[in-house]
Amino acid sequence: MKxxxxxxxxxxxxxxxxxxxxxxxxxxxxxxAETQLKGKGQMGAKWDSEPGKNLIMSVLVKRxxxxxxxxxxxxxxxxxxxIRTLKEYDIPELSIKWPNDIMSANKKIGGILIENSIKGEGAITSIVGLGLxxxxTEFDNLPRASSLALVCNKVFNKEEILFSIVSKINEIIAEYAVKASSLWEEYINELFKIGVPVAFSDENETNFMGIIKGVSAVGKLQIQLEDDTVCEYSLKEVQMLY
Structure with missing residues (x-):
């Protein structure tokens, strides 16, 4: 990697x-970068970060x-x-809040933003942004935010974590062709609030209860409703209330 x-x-x-x-x-x-002036998350949400304290990175993924x-x-x-990297650092109660938030218990510690573009001959080039x-240790007006330092009461080496994450992205991509189903199963098992009743709000701001059952092949969240039917929702169609 460069x-x-x-x-x-x-x-x-x-x-x-x-x-x-x-x-x-x-x-x-x-x-x-040590400081990102216009960081963004899913659906254009602003990503604020104290200068020099956090891991702000983007990785180019081709082929x-x-x-x-x-x-x-x-x-x-x-x-x-x-998730695999942070487990090596004993970060507690890790999970993935669909589609791309990284959680420790009920607090968000990171977010992923992937932007894809189609190049010549239909090849897709991806830019993977990660804010961790x-x-x-201070998150003014962000009650659901936390950090590795806060949950573990210690200081971490950001660059060491960066190299580990990129190495694991490379490794998982290399094994994906033969391990796709087991990787998807691992992803589903790491989902935040998987298998338990949770409150949601739909695009019409109607609240309802449901149970996360999984994620479809195209990335839609599968929620079992109170009548036992399973519906699929895209990012803009549902929000978890927790």
Whole structure:
């Protein structure tokens, strides 16, 4: 992997996207930044981070996705790479809040944003953005946010974590062709609130109870409703209330 370290940048995803549009960029090239001025999460949500305290990175992934029906496979790969890495650091009660939030107990400690673009001959190039709260200990007006430092009461080496995550992304992609079903099973088993009744709100702001059963091949959340039917929801169609 090639690592490009920056001090301050609007967005590591946007920087890597611009770089790959101008020149041939090596697979698994990583951009990291101490400060991100215009970080974003799912559906345009703003990602705030205290300068120098957290892991802010983007990774270029090529030659893994080849059609639009399989793009969620990369979400599975990256989420598992982060979870496996953090387990090695004994971060407690880890889970994946669908589709891409990394949780410790009921607190969010990280978020993933994957942006895909179709290049020549239909090949899909992906830019994987990851924000991981590492050593930040104060989160004003963010009661559901936490960090590795807060949950473990110690300081962590951000770059060491970065190398481990990218290494695991590479490893999981390499084994994906023969282990896809077991990787998906691992992803489902790591889901936040899997198998327990949870309150949700739909796109019409109607609240309902349901049980997360899994995720479809195209990345839709499968929820068992009170009448025992299982419905599938995309990101904009449902929100968990917890």
């Amino acid at each position: 690592l490009i370290k920056l001090d301050a940048i609007d967005s590591t995803n946007e920087f890597l996207k611009g770089l790959s549009n101008k020149q041939e960029v090596q697979n698994f090239t990583v951009i990291s 893994f996705l080849f059609d639009s029906e399989t793009v969620f496979n990369l979400n599975v790969v990256v989420s598992l790479a982060v 709260n590492v050593n930040q």
